Amino acid sequence: xxxxxxxxxxxxxxxxxxxxxxxxxxxxxxxxxxxxxxxxxxxxxxxxxxxxxxxxxxxxxxxxxxxxxxxxxxxxxxxxxxxxxxxxxxxxxxxxxxxxxxxxxxxxxxxxxxxxxxxxxxxxxxxxxxxxxxxxxxxxxxxxxxxxxxxxxxxxxxxxxxxxxxxxxxxxxxxxxxxxxxxxxxxxxxxxxxxxxxxxxxxxxxxxxxxxxxxxxxxxxxxxxxxxxxxxxxxxxxxxxxxxxxxxxxxxxxxxxxxxxxxxxxxxxxxxxxxxxxxxxxxxxxxxxxxxxxxxxxxxxxxxxxxxxxxxxxxxxxxxxxxxxxxxxxxxxxxxxxxxxxxxxxxxxxxxxxxxxxxxxxxxxxxxxxxxxxxxxxxxxxxxxxxxxxxxxxxxxxxxxxxxxxxxxxxxxxxxxxxxxxxxxxxxxxxxxxxxxxxxxxxxxxxxxxxxxxxxxxxxxxxxxxxxxxxxxxxxxxxxxxxxxxxxxxxxxxxxxxxxxxxxxxxxxxxxxxxxxxxxxxxxxxxxxxxxxxxxxxxxxxxxxxxxxxxxxxxxxxxxxxxxxxxxxxxxxxxxxxxxxxxxxxxxxxxxxxxxxxxxxxxxxxxxxxxxxxxxxxxxxxxxxxxxxxxxxxxxxxxxxxxxxxxxxxxxxxxxxxxxxxxxxxxxxxxxxxxxxxxxxxxxxxxxxxxxxxxxxxxxxxxxxxxxxxxxxxxxxxxxxxxxxxxxxxxxxxxxxxxxxxxxxxxxxxxxxxxxxxxx
Ligand SMILES: Nc1nc2c(c(=O)[nH]1)N[C@H]1C(S)=C(S)[C@@H](COP(=O)(O)OP(=O)(O)OC[C@H]3O[C@@H](n4cnc5c(=O)[nH]c(N)nc54)[C@H](O)[C@@H]3O)O[C@H]1N2
Ligand SMILES: Nc1nc2c(c(=O)[nH]1)N[C@H]1C(S)=C(S)[C@@H](COP(=O)(O)OP(=O)(O)OC[C@H]3O[C@@H](n4cnc5c(=O)[nH]c(N)nc54)[C@H](O)[C@@H]3O)O[C@H]1N2
Ligand SMILES: [Mo]
Numbered sequence: 001x002x003x004x005x006x007x008x009x010x011x012x013x014x015x016x017x018x019x020x021x022x023x024x025x026x027x028x029x030x031x032x033x034x035x036x037x038x039x040x041x042x043x044x045x046x047x048x049x050x051x052x053x054x055x056x057x058x059x060x061x062x063x064x065x066x067x068x069x070x071x072x073x074x075x076x077x078x079x080x081x082x083x084x085x086x087x088x089x090x091x092x093x094x095x096x097x098x099x100x101x102x103x104x105x106x107x108x109x110x111x112x113x114x115x116x117x118x119x120x121x122x123x124x125x126x127x128x129x130x131x132x133x134x135x136x137x138x139x140x141x142x143x144x145x146x147x148x149x150x151x152x153x154x155x156x157x158x159x160x161x162x163x164x165x166x167x168x169x170x171x172x173x174x175x176x177x178x179x180x181x182x183x184x185x186x187x188x189x190x191x192x193x194x195x196x197x198x199x200x201x202x203x204x205x206x207x208x209x210x211x212x213x214x215x216x217x218x219x220x221x222x223x224x225x226x227x228x229x230x231x232x233x234x235x236x237x238x239x240x241x242x243x244x245x246x247x248x249x250x251x252x253x254x255x256x257x258x259x260x261x262x263x264x265x266x267x268x269x270x271x272x273x274x275x276x277x278x279x280x281x282x283x284x285x286x287x288x289x290x291x292x293x294x295x296x297x298x299x300x301x302x303x304x305x306x307x308x309x310x311x312x313x314x315x316x317x318x319x320x321x322x323x324x325x326x327x328x329x330x331x332x333x334x335x336x337x338x339x340x341x342x343x344x345x346x347x348x349x350x351x352x353x354x355x356x357x358x359x360x361x362x363x364x365x366x367x368x369x370x371x372x373x374x375x376x377x378x379x380x381x382x383x384x385x386x387x388x389x390x391x392x393x394x395x396x397x398x399x400x401x402x403x404x405x406x407x408x409x410x411x412x413x414x415x416x417x418x419x420x421x422x423x424x425x426x427x428x429x430x431x432x433x434x435x436x437x438x439x440x441x442x443x444x445x446x447x448x449x450x451x452x453x454x455x456x457x458x459x460x461x462x463x464x465x466x467x468x469x470x471x472x473x474x475x476x477x478x479x480x481x482x483x484x485x486x487x488x489x490x491x492x493x494x495x496x497x498x499x500x501x502x503x504x505x506x507x508x509x510x511x512x513x514x515x516x517x518x519x520x521x522x523x524x525x526x527x528x529x530x531x532x533x534x535x536x537x538x539x540x541x542x543x544x545x546x547x548x549x550x551x552x553x554x555x556x557x558x559x560x561x562x563x564x565x566x567x568x569x570x571x572x573x574x575x576x577x578x579x580x581x582x583x584x585x586x587x588x589x590x591x592x593x594x595x596x597x598x599x600x601x602x603x604x605x606x607x608x609x610x611x612x613x614x615x616x617x618x619x620x621x622x623x624x625x626x627x628x629x630x631x632x633x634x635x636x637x638x639x640x641x642x643x644x645x646x647x648x649x650x651x652x653x654x655x656x657x658x659x660x661x662x663x664x665x666x667x668x669x670x671x672x673x674x675x676x677x678x679x680x681x682x683x684x685x686x687x688x689x690x691x692x693x694x695x696x697x698x699x700x701x702x703x704x705x706x707x708x709x710x711x712x713x714x715x716x717x718x719x720x721x722x723x724x725x726x727x728x729x730x731x732x733x734x735x736x737x738x739x740x741x742x743x744x745x746x747x748x749x750x751x752x753x754x755x756x757x758x759x760x
Contacts, residue, residue: 009718012681013669014253018274019226020233021261023666024074027653031078031661036086044514044542045080048072049231051604054514055538057083057160058656060404060531061229062209065605068264073230075653078661082493083512084542087114089494091131094120098127103499107469107729108660111493116509117546122501129498129507134550134558137506142562144486144504145459150177150438152458153486154448157183157417158465159409162513162526163535164582165552166408167589168575169463170416170424172560175435175570179424179442181417184465184657185409186445187747191371192402193413194744195380199626201619202611203423204410206399207363208532209605212239214397217359219352220248220278221289221383222369222750223403226256226667227653229531232403233260237275245359247352248278250369251286251648251720255667280352285343285720286646287373287636287751292342293382294633295349296356297330300389303357310357312391319616320388321624329629341634343720361397362387371402372750374637377743378630385627393625394616404531405657411529414593414609415586419444428589433569444745445471449737452480459486461559463552466658468497472735472747476705490555495658510552515540517551520577524551527583527601534606535594553579637739638753640722643687644700645679647752649728649735658729670715677756678717678725689758691716696757697726701736709733710759724754 017023032041047053049063049071056072058079063071072080093113099122102110119137120129145153155173157166173181185193193203200206212235225232237260240246248257258281261274268274284292304310316323335346342349356362364387370379384393384400392398404410416424419442426437443451449471451457460467460481468474468481481487481500489498490508498507511517517524517540525539550558557572564570575582580598587597593609600607612618618625640646651657652665652674664671677697684691693714699707709731719725726734728749739748 009681012716012718014718015255015667015669017272018259018261019256019667020230020263021268021272021274025263027074027666028077031081037081038084038086040542041081041084044084045072045077046070047541048076048080051602052539054540055407055528055536056080057407057513059229060407060410061231062530062532062534063536063606064209068234070264071231075227075230075656079656080514082659082661083514085114087112088117088545089113089115090117090546091120091129094129099129099499099501100127102494107496107658110495111659113494115492115545116494116507118548119509120507122505124503137508138558138562141486141488141506141559145176145563148458148485151180152456153178153461154180154182154443154457154459155461155463156448156465156467157181157412157463159184159406159412160464161412161552162408162528163411163415163586164526164579165463165556166412166417167415167582167586168553168556168560171429171433172556174429174437175433175560175564175567177438179419179421179438179440181419181442182445182448183409183412183417184406184470185413186419186745187470188368188405188409189371189402190444190744191376191380191741191746195377196400198620199381199384199628200393200613202613203413204533204611205401205531206393206611206614207401208608209235211363211397211399212236215239215244215361215363216397217245217247217355217362219362219364220246220250220257221364221366222250223365223367224254224256224651226254226260227651228367229403230256234262236260236277237262240275240277245355246278247280247282247355249282249284249289249292251283251723252650252668252725253281253283253718257281280348282344282348282352283720285341286648286723287634288342288344289370289379290375290382290630290635291338291633292344292349293386294330294333295335295338295342295344295346296353297386297389298333299350299353300357301327301331303353311389315391316388319618319625320627321622322627326385326627326629333633337633361395362390362392363399363401365401365403367403369750371741371746372748373635374739374741374748374751375631375635376741376746379635381628382630388625388627394614399614402531408528410531410533411535414529415590425589432585432588433567435567446737446740446745446747449473449477452484453477455483458484460484461488462497463490466495466497468500469495469658469729469732472732472739472749473707473737475707475733476737490552508555509546509549510555511540511544511549513538513540515542515544519551524579525601526579529609530606533609533611535601535609536606537601553582636751637748638701640753643755644753645755646723647697647731647734647754648723648725649731649749650725651728672715674727674730675711675713676715676726677712678715678719680719680721681716683721684714684716687756689714689756694759696759697731697734697754698757699734699736700753700755701739703736703738707734707736
């Protein structure tokens with residue numbers, strides 16, 4: 001077994017203390033100082049992720065039934081501090097800057113203006129945002145939508161809005177007449193929704209928190225736990241202490257998967273020593289996961305022939321389809337190709353395969369490292385293949401566990417925000433609300449950008465998020481936004497999408513989840529679904545940042561009433577007065593999963609809405625779990641070579657998507673202005689470049705379009721050969737829109753081909 005610690009190239013930047021520990025406490029304390037939170041934020045934090053408290057607005061990881069004293073992590077704390085800042089961005093502040101000027105600002109500086117306080121509209125004459133009233137905004141937006149063809153409009157949602165808001169948003173779109181309901185998932189885990197549905201008949205992961213108590217091996221693919229879902233480190237640490245083996249596949253040596261010190265363990269805090277997480281850390285090349293898993297599978301097939309007892313034949317025979325075709329493919333694939341594409345050695349892959357063969361209950365965890373590739377669906381299919389071979393699906397302590405992003409992104413799909421009408425009970429909606437829902441397919445993120453570029457999309461309404469900054473090819477898309485006939489942004493802080501204005505642009509500020517939401521029947525609660533399909537109630541208790549804010553349900557209702565003809569079955573005002581009525585509608589629409597919703601919403605640990613694949617009920621085309629054969633050994637659309645590198649876009653430890661909290665990527669030992677490109681030392685030397693030199697990255701995607709990003713400083717970093725890494729969203733101009741997962745259209749943010757041009 002290799003010692004994960006010793007493998008780190010000591011000459012490149014890294015962090016050698018455990019994740020968590022004092023480092024995370026100090027970082028939280030610093031943000032408490034720098035980000036100007038309002039008094040009482042610590043009290044709010046202590047209630048976070050606990051029954052009758054508010055659910056964190058950062059990641060979607062599960063909230064346990066018996067929470068820790070502080071059930072929040074460093075990044076959850078940053079998100080809360082960010083939400084409850086003292087800084088304010090209202091008409092007075094925005095009168096000082098033209099929108100053209102704001103468009104040049106960094107993401108960090110835009111959000112640092114503070115919480116949006118008033119509804120505003122863009123005034124082209126002065127090139128500024130100016131105050132408006134809610135009545136005027138709803139009236140004008142409704143009137144614009146009434147003039148447009150519904151099919152030419154898009155209702156985007158970022159994965160933060162509650163189940164109640166999301167249900168209303170999707171219903172509003174369908175009553176108006178379209179399924180153009182992309183959400184942030186279309187840039188994220190849509191690969192999961194499509195691939196898992198096809199392969200195991202359920203679009204979400206099969207694991208629940210208890211599985212972490214009995215698994216004996218965890219395989220981690222492309223998910224950066226220490227930064228993006230730190231509370232998962234707790235069950236992980238407990239599993240490791242029980243003797244569970246962990247193997248990580250990731251091009252970057254992410255500290256959270258190497259060592260973790262629990263800030264709530266006095267011993268670990270005093271000794272400064274944490275728990276080693278990964279037994280084996282394999283720096284797979286970007287896009288090399290299909291090959292890596294294929295190598296393991298080849299060895300498993302070999303072991304089966306050699307000594308038997310490796311493949312769960314009974315399970316495969318009873319529950320699966322496609323085994324022979326897939327194993328024929330794996331047998332035919334040569335080790336040379338496997339080693340080349342994965343960048344890993346046959347010996348290492350055999351070692352993991354042996355560990356896997358010895359393990360009885362295995363969980364496969366993954367994140368954006370698998371989903372954001374041209375053949376991302378194939379990578380997920382390979383992980384499913386590996387798990388199915390030994391019956392590690394639909395059994396306690398085993399299964400597949402995609403770690404979702406936004407705190408309610410999974411739930412948004414569950415309650416109807418879907419561009420794919422077949423996933424929504426349209427007949428039921430038709431009956432409940434007495435209308436004919438649209439049945440045609442809606443738009444994905446990629447379709448939306450194409451539609452904005454070619455002019456077929458005329459209106460864009462955004463329920464949160466920062467779409468224009470999160471998408472691929474943003475330099476190409478930027479100028480097109482101003483041509484929209486209507487642009488509506490429901491938001492909490494100013495961001496780049498709000499600066500790409502047209503004549504009819506509206507900025508509608510809303511409450512955050514931690515704020516008190518009082519409606520006609522009193523204070524309201526909302527709900528969300530975590531990554532493990534558990535539903536939680538959430539109550540905000542803080543005074544709103546401004547008296548002019550409305551809740552998201554109230555904004556959706558205000559827009560809908562102004563857009564649609566009255567319908568006695570659609571009672572927007574009643575629903576806003578009592579969100580419990582919206583939960584009743586959700587329960588009526590999805591009775592199997594949401595029955596007795598209002599009674600169950602505060603169940604400790606959340607209530608489980610179930611998963612057919614977990615029960616080995618395969619809702620696929622064949623009625624069985626599918627072994628699938630990938631299209632090739634690499635997940636990349638374009639292979640590196642001859643001065644062409646695979647660009648991986650990364651999140652730092654100091655950001656939540658396009659919200660940049662600061663500039664320290666502590667867990668990677670980096671403290672930069674983010675305009676950097678990371679490269680293996682040997683790669684820098686081989687290309688005749690030197691550390692500290694400034695370069696331009698140029699896309700080599702061959703479609704006649706120019707894509708460049710200059711001013712990037714080279715940093716030597718412990719990475720595999722053939723790839724470079726830069727930060728998201730700064731590097732998004734280099735990701736071609738057309739380069740996306742073939743099955744789901746999730747952009748290939750982890751696999752864009754680039755070359756380097758030295759700057760003078
Ligand atoms: N603090 C914080 N928390 C967050 C977020 C945030 O920005 N900040 N974002 C939220 C959202 S919306 C999401 S979707 C999740 C994202 O969380 P993750 O799924 O962790 O996403 P990333 O950080 O983009 O990348 C994951 C990892 O993939 C690795 N990787 C890149 N290419 C490959 C590859 O080809 N193969 C393998 N095996 N690994 C690869 C990268 O090195 C990185 O460690 O986190 C959520 N939580
Ligand atoms: N290159 C590259 N690009 C990527 C990725 C990548 O890994 N690499 N990851 C992709 C992924 S996984 C995702 S999920 C997308 C993220 O895409 P989005 O979800 O669209 O973007 P966010 O950055 O999360 O949105 C931040 C904004 O949301 C608003 N906001 C915050 N809280 C609330 C709230 O409670 N209500 C409302 N209405 N608004 C709120 C604020 O105004 C804030 O500026 O980006 C994708 N883009
Ligand atoms: Mo995401």
